[in-house]
């Protein structure tokens with residue numbers, strides 16, 4: 001089989017001779033520096049294909065030994081500080097135009113570089129090598145779930161899937177791309193720049209000239225309307241969430257700042273008794289068995305207010321920059337996306353769409369975001385330090401209400417998390433203190449991270465998502481008070497005491513959390529064991545939304561792609577390392593599969609999904625194509641989702657076969673070679689889960705299972721999952737009958753404790 005580099009060179013040659021304009025080859029050529037660079041920079045000879053190193057490989061990273069030494073699962077986002085952690089070889093971001101920080105961290109903010117606008121942190125050399133590869137979905141059709149397009153519900157949902165999408169421009173482009181046997185039509189060429197300059201106008205007709213006075217008068221009227229709490233719900237720029245938070249977090253004199261908190265009414269999270277359950281939700285998303293019997297899903301509460309009330313219309317108010325100021329779209333978008341998403345508020349729920357979420361353990365969907373009141377000018381904190389709270393009237397400053405117990409739970413790219421006790425009732429809470437802005441970091445990027453966590457923490461309500469109790473600004477510190485969970489899932493896995501049923505329960509809870517997030521139009525983008533915590537009742541919660549991204553707005557069928565290498569190396573989906581833009585949903589799905597594999601195998605399948613990693617290279621091998629770029633852009637074929645028949649001799653007797661058992665053949669192209677191809681990973685997992693996990697780690701995001709596909713999988717459906725039931729008056733935990741959740745000593749329950757122990761052992 002030819003090597004990837006050869007294949008690319010051949011394709012390039014063909015293109016040069018055919019002269020057929022922009023084609024898929026253009027993309028492969030664009031992709032080439034990435035892959036070639038990976039090989040070259042990592043010392044892999046260019047002429048080697050990704051199967052050629054099979055013999056070398058027995059180096060699947062040992063999870064148990066590698067984590068504590070490395071915890072290679074660090075978030076590659078923002079200017080993180082890895083001072084006290086060894087990070088494995090940093091991502092080859094130069095190939096994508098990403099900036100590598102001095103500390104080796106990857107600055108997602110700089111990753112997608114618009115043509116001609118190199119961020120200052122990028123070297124010219126890296127830029128010249130690094131032409132960002134176009135958006136993945138310009139190659140692959142997609143459909144946004146819950147759209148009314150009638151053309152399918154997910155990106156990989158069989159006949160209704162991507163291939164059938166016809167509504168969006170992207171999908172129509174994609175279908176023509178497909179009709180052209182993988183080549184872009186002759187009349188289409190790749191867009192290199194999205195900077196559009198206005199035509200020069202020398203003189204303007206008198207009728208188009210507006211007098212200064214008229215303009216000022218109109219502006220005054222607009223401002224008056226906005227401040228009078230107009231029904232449009234528009235928020236003046238000065239009171240937008242981001243500008244408030246931005247000014248707040250970065251102002252030297254915070255006490256001078258105007259900080260708004262939810263009004264009393266908006267803090268009231270009780271839902272009117274006559275709230276209508278969302279029937280659509282029940283019909284479209286497969287429910288866990290017990291959920292059907294209870295009111296958890298059926299009682300999905302509708303926030304008050306109307307779509308109009310919560311839809312903040314003025315697009316200009318979403319952008320803080322001067323209209324003429326060019327902000328690279330890729331860098332700005334996720335920040336603006338997050339803001340836009342939360343401005344539009346709960347419209348998705350209000351629409352009664354299938355995505356109407358289940359209620360939380362607390363029983364209610366917070367109403368504070370269902371209208372604009374939470375950000376009304378004029379509703380100020382009495383203490384001037386509480387940005388968000390679900391407590392009624394926090395009269396005292398944070399330091400008078402919470403006492404630090406001294407325990408460190410963990411620290412990462414976003415900040416440090418510590419244990420506190422609530423002073424009146426001694427209830428334990430986890431408090432994340434956000435790190436301060438790095439000197440080299442843009443204010444926008446810093447505020448984006450905080451805003452993401454703020455918006456998500458204060459909006460999402462689900463038993464499998466961590467609850468934010470309040471966010472406080474005090475003495476230049478930003479503190480997020482969260483419900484406390486006794487264990488990190490990572491620590492529980494490390495204890496090596498988990499039963500298979502317990503692993504499956506945790507996996508399904510993670511999937512349930514993802515299902516909720518995706519139904520809300522959000523993707524987490526940094527799913528990993530370290531970002532799952534679990535409480536004494538065995539309820540798993542997703543934490544750390546600093547990398548989350550919006551992929552869909554209420555009532556919109558348009559997919560908002562994500563950009564940047566965001567996430568943690570071993571959990572990263574391959575497309576994240578190849579494309580400058582990608583659909584973030586399949587990325588979450590991939591990470592969830594890696595989490596499952598880690599729980600079962602107690603090790604990472606690979607360190608990073610790049611061909612420089614032998615384990616990953618072997619996983620990619622043994623297929624009918626050895627170009628990773630080509631494998632990643634594959635679209636579903638007719639038999640793509642057929643479950644395999646497990647009559648393979650390799651699987652007959654082994655429920656869990658070790659990937660390190662002697663291969664029947666060492667020929668990389670032998671499909672029965674258990675050490676190459678997807679079976680390399682899948683054979684090491686229990687048979688009943690191989691089909692769906694295989695679909696979750698499909699190299700091609702368009703073929704990867706959607707969260708709906710996964711929840712409908714017979715094995716996943718049958719998993720007995722511990723869950724929170726809420727009848728509107730009380731909540732109770734329904735435990736799976738076939739397992740108990742492992743508990744470990746508190747000294748080893750969190751990553752900080754494990755790291756401490758490791759340091760002690762090393763001394």
Ligand SMILES: Nc1ncnc2c1ncn2[C@@H]1O[C@H](COP(=O)(O)OP(=O)(O)OP(=O)(O)O)[C@@H](O)[C@H]1O
Pocket residue numbers: 074075409410411412413414415416417430432466482483484485486487488530531533543544546750751752
């Ligand atoms: N609510 C919570 N209950 C218990 N432990 C928590 C909680 N929130 C966070 N932690 C602990 O703190 C650690 C760091 O939290 P978090 O992931 O939010 O920080 P971060 O700085 O964003 O980390 P990174 O971006 O590197 O993943 C977690 O891995 C977990 O051990």
